[in-house]
Amino acid sequence: MAETATTRDHARREHLAKVRALSQELSSAIAAVQQNDLKKLESSLAVQETLCHELSTKCPVPPAVAGETAERAQATLLAEIRDAHLALAQLNRVYAAVLKRLRRSTGLIAGIYRNYGQGYAKDAPAAGQRHTWSCEV
Numbered sequence: 001m002a003e004t005a006t007t008r009d010h011a012r013r014e015h016l017a018k019v020r021a022l023s024q025e026l027s028s029a030i031a032a033v034q035q036n037d038l039k040k041l042e043s044s045l046a047v048q049e050t051l052c053h054e055l056s057t058k059c060p061v062p063p064a065v066a067g068e069t070a071e072r073a074q075a076t077l078l079a080e081i082r083d084a085h086l087a088l089a090q091l092n093r094v095y096a097a098v099l100k101r102l103r104r105s106t107g108l109i110a111g112i113y114r115n116y117g118q119g120y121a122k123d124a125p126a127a128g129q130r131h132t133w134s135c136e137v
Helices: 002-035 038-057 072-120
Strands: none
Touching (some): 002 038, 002 072
16 A cells, blocks of 8 residues: 555656646747747757657546545645646746747748848849939929
């Protein structure tokens, strides 16, 4: 019985560590977007994908077994897990908002380059003379 409780405790601590690591990766991805660092964002996304896969394939937090003594340490650990999930959910909402704004900004920049950026390419033709309005009287 003690070994089962120890196994459950270890699984809960491992789950908590992965949730916290995922929160850290979300923060890292938000920072990468703010810094316009594509390589950092890509590596953060890869780690996020791995952590999400690990969290989804393994059983989530093992439930308390009926008759298990409710020790203060176990209650504290479960409260930490709950708090980590709540913090992760809030961070996920912030991350979604950042990505939504990033998509809008990227669309605007792409539109600007599509309309006005033809002169920036190396093989683009030279820009013509600037047109001015004139009036003869």
